Amino acid sequence: MNSVSEPLIHLAARVDAIQPFYVMEMMKEAEQLERAGRDIIHMSIGQPDFTAPEPVLEAAANALRRGDMHYTSALGIRALREAIAGHYAHAYGIDVDPARIVVTAGASAALLLACTALVDRDDEVLMPDPCYPCNRHFVTAAEGKPVLVPSGPAERFQLTADDVERLWTSRTRGVLLASPSNPTGTSIAPDELKRIVEAVRARGGFTVVDEIYQGLSYDAPPVCAVSFGDDVITVNSFSKYFNMTGWRLGWLVVPPSLVDAFEKLSQNLFICASALAQHAALACFEPATLAIYEMRRLEFKRRRDFLVPALESLGFAVPVMPDGAFYVYADCRNVPHAAAGDSAVLASAMLHDAGVVMVPGMDFGSAAPHDYVRVSYATAYPRLEEAVERLRGLFSR
Structure with a gap:
């Protein structure tokens, strides 16, 4: 042959x-x-x-027995979006409208949606160096250009407001941050994060903050970037604090004016996040x-x-x-x-x-x-x- x-x-x-x-x-x-x-x-x-702890596994088993395995809304099941909003209220004292929450197939899908929605070809996005490699690759996949800003120990390995003011150009579209960060485990100080948001806002750009390690904060209460304004976009996940890595479930909090755009993109790119994972994740927010x-x-x-x-x-x-x-x-x-x-x-x-x-x-x-x-x-x-x-x-x- x-x-x-x-x-x-x-x-x-x-x-x-x-x-x-x-x-x-x-x-x-x-x-x-x-x-x-x-x-x-x-x-x-x-x-x-x-x-995933036993209550989450039991919730998944119950969902399987009920047959709750159909497509869900591209934004996620309403009960889960409400539970996430309730978590912001109970854990952080922040009022987040459930309508602003977009449930995704992991934080990776959330970041892909954000970059697809916000980044045009050759748009520049400021990011700290070091940073999680996939985050900058999402910008590249959207045909944007990640601009890595050397950020050493003096900056806690994080981008600063001074960096934004110094490096912003006519091609800069926004910033992509992570707090706490992978690979450094460091957070952006609250006052500094507020200054960054204000500097980006003054230039008409977007601020996306990856908060997937937010629940794993040790020395001070975690800072929620959504507290700095409805225009801030945050990414979170059930993988790290909630110990559900392989379940591939995350969420975004987006400005009210962008919900329809994110829903349209999610419908076309993902249809929806895993129905089983969504129903199981409801148990994450039970007191026990x-x-x-x-x-x-x-x-x-x-x-x-x-x-x-x-x-x-x-x-x-x-x-x-x-x-x-x-x-x-x-x-x-x-x-x-x-x-x-x-x-x-x-x-x-x-x-x-x-x-x-x-x-x-x-x-x-x-x-x-x-x-x-x-x-x-x-x-x-x-x-x-x-x-x-x-x-x-x-x-x-």
Whole structure:
């Protein structure tokens, strides 16, 4: 039989404009080692080791038994939008109209909707460097241009109002922020966030704030960007605080005038978020379930409070104490290892020689990527202790 050569299919230019997601490449390497029999401690991927608690699972089972598996409104089922609005009122004291809430297929779909709705070809969007890589790729997918602003420890690795005022041009359309941030675990101070919103508003732009780690705040009450005006767009998710990563469910809070546009886009791009996930998520807001989430939040804080000084004892520097999420952005230039100062080489050595997975900084931008590794503490406390001892052994060789 004659073999038929595969036809050459032209890919859109946007594919080349989007870089690989190196954390996933690290995960592939780790999985290969695990298949070969190695015990690997995962401190890389941003996935809680906790899973959906029993009330959420029971709500999902009940929905399956009832057959509530049909398409829903593109905006989400009304009961869930009302429950989310109620959560803003009870947890943060903020009045959010349920009509402004758009339920999405995860925060990724929320960000894609926001960029599709707001970004035209060649529009520039200001973002901090470092930042979560997928966020800037959503801008690229909408044919916009992410403008990464070097943001170091002095700025808490976050964009500032001064950056907005200094870098805004006729091509700038808005800002995309994250608070608390992935990869740094740092939040934008309330006064600074307010200044950013006001600076963007004065220039007729949009402010989108990724708040998917909002519930995982440790040192002060979290700040809700919606409190700074109805024109602020926020993104949230059931993945992190609510421990429902694979359920793919999130939401947006959008200005009243934009609800119809977001609904139209959602209808065409996604139809709706998972009906099963939506019905299950209603149980997230029951008092007993929220009590479980609060205990888990405190456990994440306990892990942070152990890990930061432990990393410092190994030679890492933590220039900004992470106040949220479950990440530490650690400076690796002074660790006692030949690969100090080259986070990619060091990450490979830690994986292959100690069985500990961390993520090199090159995933998160071009500002000092070789100086930093992102360390996730979304894994069990005893495993964190073991990882520290493994690295202590590696660095003492």
